[in-house]
Amino acid sequence: MGQNGGVPASDPTAAVTTDSPVPAAHPRQEGFSFEVGTRMVNPDGSTGLGRTGVIHTPHGDIRTPAFIAVGTKATVKAVLPESVAELGAQAVLANAYHLYLQPGSDILDAAGGLGAFMNWPGPTFTDSGGFQVMSLGSGFKKVIDMQVSTADGGDDTVAPGKERLANVDEDGVWFKSHINGDRHRFSPEISMGVQHRIGADIMFAFDELTTLHNSRGYQVESLERTRRWAERCIVEHFRLTDERATKPYQALFGVIQGAQYEDLRRKACTDLGAMPFDGFGIGGALEKENLGTIVGWCSEELPEDKPRHLLGISEPDDIFTAIENGADTFDCVSPTRVARNSAFYTPHGRFNLSGTRYRTDFTPLQDGCDCYACTHYTRAYIHHLFKAKELLSHTLISIHNERFTVSLVDRAREAIEDGTFAQLKAATLAAYYAGQPDPQGL
Known part of the structure; x- marks a missing residue:
């Protein structure tokens, strides 16, 4: 079966019965758990569906969202x-x-x-x-x-x-x-x-x-x-x-x-x-x-x-x-997929670094971003890498796009905890989808 990586030796075409009772639980399931934290409060004061929490796994915790x-x-x-x-x-x-x-x-x-x-x-x-x-x-x-x-x-x-x-x-x-x-x-x-x-x-x-x-x-x-x-x-x-x-x-x-x-x-x-x-x-x-x-x-x-x-x-x-x-x-997969086509995220929308306007733009992909790409490289340099078909452009834009997305969700989690989610959502989406010129010259 080619590169199957260990398919069971039993006949894969054999019929499988589905009338066996489903086990109620497994004692080892206690190795994984989830605890709910702060529940979102809607503008009318009611409790919303959104929440923070922590997923506990054998290899560490995941703070949610x-x-x-x-x-x-x-x-x-x-x-x-x-x-x-x-x-x-x-x-x-x-x-x-x-x-x-x-x-x-x-x-x-x-x-x-x-x-x-x-x-x-x-x-x-x-x-x-x-x-x-x-x-x-x-x-x-x-x-x-x-x-x-x-x-x-x-x-x-x-x-x-x-x-x-x-x-x-x-x-x-x-x-x-x-x-x-x-x-x-x-x-x-x-x-x-x-x-x-x-x-x-x-x-x-x-x-x-x-x-x-x-x-x-x-x-x-x-x-x-x-x-x-x-x-x-x-x-x-x-x-x-x-x-x-x-x-x-x-x-x-x-x-x-x-x-x-x-x-x-x-x-x-x-x-x-x-x-x-x-x-x-x-x-x-x-x-x-x-x-x-x-x-x-x-x-x-x-x-x-x-x-x-x-x-x-x-x-x-x-x-x-x-x-x-x-x-x-x-x-x-979008943050890295679009990066391979030179697209990068900013608070003012998504832009394509292949444009000629970036040839002499010596600012970071996003002003104020703390990712490695933004703190060490300029748009002009990454534009050059992309035009020269150097794979480092994929790496740098991917790092930024992943950081942008992770940071956005981190801020949303903090906003649920401090009760400002609605305000963060309104301000973030207004800026991202407004289509206004980027202050850095986009």
């Missing part, structure tokens, strides 16, 4: 782990799909786990690989088109000019590697095995990703399949936790699907909220304008004493919306 830096292949692209720590990131999220294919989860296990392998001492996350299996398997590469449509494929949507590389059945997913075309199998049990060997502090249950192209009928069917897979993930997770008793406890988060249907989202929260998960991920298909509403539905239904992770956001308006509606942590 927190932005989790994405290190897909056991690296935050172009940035040293030491720099990730220096810029204030509290945890890193890697991807089970990519690490399964390369170098293989057995390699990370032998190295002592994800953190030891990449020289990151703090908490780590892995997502289940479900998003990549389905998005890459549908030919959409990095993202799936989430525009509302059932045309051009409907429940079997594939990107134009691409072939379907992933196929879902009741027991799991067959997919082809985007690297070399090898055929692989993921199931709840295989995903749990891969993630246990990778060794992150927080893992996500294997779920089926749908898009807004899918019909409501398919969303209902898929949601029930994800529920059954969640049960299987818990059973296998507890079995592996016993089998690997010498390893630090790894927390397991259930993933909430249901697209933009309120009844389906609430049902998913009720179903998975009754299971012994350590926390929950909010994922799946949604439009930007519905983000806050959907996160709010989930926060109202999920257990108060467990953390909620929102998968895949980093724009300032999305960050504030997610936090005020109850998200505790979130992640996104």
Whole structure:
């Protein structure tokens, strides 16, 4: 099976029964905990959904709300782990799909786990690989088109000019590697095995990703399949936790699907909220304008004493919306992805450093920013690096963008604690989206 990194020797096509009772809890779950801190106060004086808190893991605490830096292949692209720590990131999220294919989860296990392998001492996350299996398997590469449509494929949507590389059945997913075309199998049990060997502090249950192209009928069917897979993930997770008793406890988060249907989202929260998960991920298909509403539905239904992770956001308006509606942590590849195209964040918006105006601009990327890039280098120099195709430009802009995002969330957390969240949100978003000229000459 190519670069599979230790797929179980058992037949991956064998049917898996789902009628076994889900264990109530595991005694080692006390190795992971979450405590709620300050609850947000709404302008009318009522208690809001947003809150601060602390996630306790075997490799350290995460003060929430927190932005989790994405290190897909056991690296935050172009940035040293030491720099990730220096810029204030509290945890890193890697991807089970990519690490399964390369170098293989057995390699990370032998190295002592994800953190030891990449020289990151703090908490780590892995997502289940479900998003990549389905998005890459549908030919959409990095993202799936989430525009509302059932045309051009409907429940079997594939990107134009691409072939379907992933196929879902009741027991799991067959997919082809985007690297070399090898055929692989993921199931709840295989995903749990891969993630246990990778060794992150927080893992996500294997779920089926749908898009807004899918019909409501398919969303209902898929949601029930994800529920059954969640049960299987818990059973296998507890079995592996016993089998690997010498390893630090790894927390397991259930993933909430249901697209933009309120009844389906609430049902998913009720179903998975009754299971012994350590926390929950909010994922799946949604439009930007519905983000806050959907996160709010989930926060109202999920257990108060467990953390909620929102998968895949980093724009300032999305960050504030997610936090005020109850998200505790979130992640996104955007800070480093846009950096590789010379885009950098400032309090006055996002700008592209490739413009000729920066050739003689000897100011930092952001005046007053305390990141390494801003305290040591100028826009003119980084502009030169980008134009000369020197990879150091990726590193410096990525450091700044990650620091900008981490710092923004840190300020939001402090504002919840001192009761000024609404004011911070209004001032920050007004400046960022106003389109006014940057005081530094943008």
